[in-house]
Amino acid sequence: MSHKTSNISEHKKLIVFLDCGDTIIDEGTEIRDDHDIVIQANVIPGADVMVKTLAERGYTLAIVADGYAQSFKNILTDNGLYDYFATMVYSETVKAYKPSSRMFKAAIGALDLTEQDCSRIVMVGNNLSRDIKGANEMGITSIFLSWTPRYPKLHTDESEIPDYTISDPLELIDLVEKLNQQLG
Template sequence: MNGSKEEKRLILFLDCGDTIIDEGTEVRDENGIVVEGKVIPGADVMVKTLAERGYRLALVADGRAQSFVNLLTMNGVYDCFETMIYSEPIKAEKPSPRMFKAAIGAMDLSERDVGRIVMLGNNLSRDVKGANAMGITSVHLDWTPRYPKIPADASEAPTYTVSDPLEFVELVERLDAALTASEAGSASTAS
């Protein structure tokens, strides 16, 4: 990541399958490791743009570590992430709070920071439900036809929905500006 950019207030957790990588293009080896896959149109630009603009990024994804290393490296976005949390070593999958807590810990954050974390994912029952349960702002990327687009219940209702990865960049910029303004307002009334 480019250290000369001003760090943004929002912290971004991103899923991988059907959020960055098109699961329909994945090729697996005999051990089930993904060895090939293509990005969703615009997803590589999304990740690089967010990193270049100073956002701290964590991958929070269900699956095997080597699959993500392969996919993110071949698509040129591996180095954009500050940390990568995979279900394989955590021994849990989203919506388990262990996945989100591992990312919070790996980024040296605390419970006080939860209000400035945004989770982008394609799966309402995993990404959105897990983020909501932790008090993390949830954003559903409804790009894929592979997963339900209608929440099964209130626990799966996203805070925001985007249909395109580049729409997420615009949303994040608005949310970060609002958070920065809110914090500036709080600081001026406290002094």
């Protein structure tokens, strides 16, 4: 029995958790309805290409984001990105906000992983006190996307220091490839 391996369908070891607001979607473009649900928003330049490229290269992608499920469904569907994610974990359904470990554990569980897999997960986000601190506390590699002017770029304590910092979503592609190779 032979099976062919190609770079496109080969599953990668590294798992990528992504925040949504100001990581994929530009929060400055959000339009909300009367119930505070985001009904429309634009992607950060390059973020759509980043998501599609990582998915096409065989990476498992998950959304780990604070907010309402319907908001993310609306904006990720509108921007053609919804189907690229293996799972989506939202504070609304988990009843917790990052940096709570419950958010990260929910994503780990949804992907049928265990906490032993934390060493092969990266969390990419725009918020040092939520995304980076939460990932660091779980032993997940933290990647700070410093694209937005809306959030602090300086950590308040050691727990908020990211393992890596990128300023553009497209930089994530090469970084993820490098980190995946390091896993052997």
